[in-house]
Structure formats: structure tokens, C-alpha cells
Amino acid sequence: MKLEQIKVKSIDEIREDMIETVTCSKSDIFLISEQCRQDYEKLTNELAEIKQTMAKLLEEEMQLQSQVHQARSRLSEVSRNFKKFSEEEVREAYEKAHQLQMDLSINWQFKKQLLEKSDDVEKRLVGLTETIDRADQLISQISVVMNYLQSDLKYFGEAYEHAKAKQDFGLKIIEAQEEERKRLSREIHDGPAQMLANVIVRSDLIDRVYREEGPEATLTEIQSFKKMVRSALYEVRRIIYDLRPMALDDLGLVPTLRKYLQTIEDYHNQSRIEFENIGLEGRLQTKYEVALFRMIQESVQNALKHANACQIKVRLEISNTAVAVLIKDNGVGFDLNQKKPESFGIIGMKERVDLLNGEITFDSKIGKGTEIFIRVPLIN
DSSP, X not given: OXXXXXXXXXXHHHHHHHHXXXXXXXXXXXXXXXXXXXXXXXXXXXXXXXXXXXXXXXXXXXXXXXXXXXXXXXXXXXXXXXXXXXXXXXXXXXXXXXXXXXXXXXXXXXXXXXXXXXXXHHHHHHHHHHHHHHHHHXXXXXXXXXXXXXXXXXXXXXXXXXXXXXXXXXXXXXXXHHHHHHHHHHHHIIIIIHHHHHHXXXXXXXXXXXXXXXXXXXXXXXXXXXXXXXXXXXXXXXXXXXXXXXXXXXXXXXXXXXXXXXXXXXXXXTOEEEEEEOSOOOOOOHHHHHHHHHHHHHHHHHHHHTSOOSEEEEEEEXXXXXXXXXXXXXXXXXXXXXXXXXXXXXXHHHHHHHHTTOEEEEEEOTTSOEEEEEEEEOOO
């Protein structure tokens, strides 16, 4: 249940929906039970007919065996006294013995098929019996659930909603703050802090180069030093931009995304990032712009850092009623069934979507890249 839905729809209303759903389920189970009983009756009649046919086949088999015995005796007599019988009598003895043997074989085959069919019907009857018993148990259990929903939980909704909402909001705020602090700490440590430490080392090196190798070598070292300082400045600006891009407040979502993705592409010069906006470019409410920007930012960063993608496509479509986003990459992909406890980025994206009453889906396979689809309804 999404947080926005809980605000609009009280738990008491949810309980009424549950009662209606359980009632429909009870009716469906009852219909299944009745259908199984009808099938059981049909199969019971079918089994009785099979047994009657089997009895007839057994009687026919006994008669055929007697006739086959007589035909074989006749054939044996003809074979011993071949010259005493005419050609027609010999042929007739052979054909009769052969035909009776064929009739007996057909009888056996038909009996074998009926035995297999009888076994199958008996197994189906056992299965239907189990289904009927299980359905009766479920109907009884559903009745208990109905009584619980209609009595014990009747006045629980309002008190629970009030207490749980306060607790959940507090925990979410604390978790979000701590995760943001950890992320920022790691980025500053791995980026600008390391670069500035290198700047100090290189500044000492410039002095040594000037004394040992002269002005020309020093100029080359100074140019390299300037590139390092420029990179450190870029990292600081990038971190500030990640914290809160000022263009988002000034220009809106589409121009900010276009600029941000171009900047990321320039920084990762081995990767190609394509941005396509096929909808409106008007401004959205701040909560939508910030949330959508963060989710796209997280998706692109994951594709670059973890999926080693060299091609990323971001497609945005803003209509009057909803925003749809598709982020597709050609990275290494991941197993959707393998849950990693450290996947805070994906968890954060899901939480942002839930807060906006939207939906997010992930489609990924190992070695086949990843597709992320986000859809958020716009509510004025």
C-alpha cells in the first residue's frame, strides 16, 4: 500500500474492500467446489461404464481363447494330414486361426487401454476428492477471517493509522539523512580530498623541478598542475550540483536534465548518453521535478559505475496527466532475482516513486543491459 493512498483512503475503507474481496473469494471457492463435485459425479459414472465394458471384454476374451484353442487344434490336424484336405480347407483353417488370434489381440489391446483409462480416472477422482476437501477447509477458514474483519478489526484502522504514520515518517527522514551524509562523505573523500592531497604534492614537485631542471620543465609541470586543479574544481562543482542543481529551480526538469547528462557524458568521455524528450517542456511541481531528476540521476550513475555501460538512452515524456521515463543501457546487467542488501539506490528510487503514487519496473539480464521504466501520475 502506497503512502499517498493511505492518506486518501483510511484503513477502515481498506478493511471494507478486504471484506468484499474475501466474500468474492469465498464465492469463487464455492463455485470451484461445486464444479469439482459435478466432475466427480461424471467421472464416477464414467468409471462404472469402464468397469461394465471391462466385464464384457473379459467374457469375450474367454470365448475367443476357447475358439482359438479349437482353431489351433483344427490347424494342427490339417498340418499333420495335409494331403487329406483340399486346398480350400487348408486355407480356411489357416485364415480362421489367424483371424481369431487377431481378434484376441485386439481384445487385449482394448482391455489394456481401458485399464489405463480406469487408472487415470481413479487418480483424477482422488485429486478431485482432495480439492473438494481443501475447498471446504478454505471456506471454513475464510468464514473465520470474515468474522475477524467484521468484528476485531472494525475500530482498529483509525488508531493504527495515526500512530504508524508518525513512526514511519520519522524513520524515513532519519534514514534518508544518514544515507545522504554517507554518500557525500564518500564522494568528498574519494574525489576532491584525494585530488587536493595530490595538489600539495605536485606543488612541492614544481619547486624541485624549477631548481633541478630549469624554467622549461617547470612550465610543463605547471600546465599539468593546472589540469589537476581544474579536475579538483570540477569534482567540487559536480558534488555541489548533485546535492542540488540550481538550474532545476531556475529552468525546470527538461533543461536541467539535458545539461546534466551532457556534463556527465563529457566527464565520462568513453560513454555516449542520449537524451530524448518527446513530450511537453513545461514546469512541474517542485516535488515531481526533484524526485524525477534524482531517479534519473541514480539510474545513470548506476549504469556508469556498476554496469560499465558505454551507451545510455534517457527518454522523457511529459503529458498533462503523467510523466513517463525510460532509462536504457548496454551494461553488464544484473539478476533481478538476486537481492543485495546494499542496493540503497534502487530502494531509494522505489521509495520516491511510492511517495508520488507512481510505479517503477526493472528489466535486466546478465550481459543484456538494463531497462528502467518510471511512470508518475500528475495530481494538481
